[in-house]
Amino acid sequence: MEKKSEINGHAMPSSASTDRILEKGAQKSFLEKLMEFLRKNLLVIMTVSGVLVGVGLGMMVRNMNLTKAQMTYFAFPGEMLLRMLKMIILPLVVCSLISGAASLDTRSLGKLGGIAVAYFLVTTLIASGIGVALAFIIKPGVGAGALNTNSLGLESVSSNKETTDSFLDLARNLFPANLVAAAFRSYATDYKMVAVGNNTNGTTLYQKVPVGTETDGM
Numbered sequence: 001m002e003k004k005s006e007i008n009g010h011a012m013p014s015s016a017s018t019d020r021i022l023e024k025g026a027q028k029s030f031l032e033k034l035m036e037f038l039r040k041n042l043l044v045i046m047t048v049s050g051v052l053v054g055v056g057l058g059m060m061v062r063n064m065n066l067t068k069a070q071m072t073y074f075a076f077p078g079e080m081l082l083r084m085l086k087m088i089i090l091p092l093v094v095c096s097l098i099s100g101a102a103s104l105d106t107r108s109l110g111k112l113g114g115i116a117v118a119y120f121l122v123t124t125l126i127a128s129g130i131g132v133a134l135a136f137i138i139k140p141g142v143g144a145g146a147l148n149t150n151s152l153g154l155e156s157v158s159s160n161k162e163t164t165d166s167f168l169d170l171a172r173n174l175f176p177a178n179l180v181a182a183a184f185r186s187y188a189t190d191y192k193m194v195a196v197g198n199n200t201n202g203t204t205l206y207q208k209v210p211v212g213t214e215t216d217g218m
Contacts, residue, residue, distance in 0.1 A: 086177040
């Protein structure tokens with residue numbers, strides 16, 4: 001039994017009871033602080049956790065000897081994330097320009113607009129000139145028609161699209177990487193035969209790998 005002291009006829013809790021009450025109060029305040037910390041830094045914690053989980057999965061998958069097609073399917077969530085990020089670039093830039101132009105003074109807007117247009121024209125002309133000069137010097141694509149596709153380990157496959165790839169293409173087209181190009185072009189999966197090695201008889205082994213292409217039409 002805990003001893004209690006009496007002050008003015010009232011029973012007072014002992015020092016042990018007081019310490020227990022203070023300990024419960026301190027524990028509660030610690031939990032509240034922990035929850036507040038998690039609430040404020042939830043995005044950072046989830047980002048770091050996602051990176052650590054991705055590294056762990058990558059180290060595990062390396063020892064599973066997946067085929068190239070299975071690797072493509074395994075990388076689909078990351079591909080969707082990149083497509084979402086690319087999709088918001090154009091609206092974000094346009095909205096930022098509109099917001100910045102709306103916040104400027106009307107008198108200074110005309111002068112600033114002229115400077116921006118002149119800067120854009122000058123940089124575009126410089127980039128075009130550099131591109132044309134490098135094209136004449138390097139001559140990219142010369143002799144490409146003489147290359148044998150089989151020697152590169154790639155061979156086109158004319159076959160029907162698999163059901164899994166059809167559903168994945170549908171998800172990819174829901175989040176186009178370029179909103180403007182999505183108005184007249186769409187993502188479609190094609191297949192290539194990739195050389196993966198030789199068997200005991202010296203025959204080259206091939207795997208059918210899905211590759212992404214852009215096709216005309218919605």
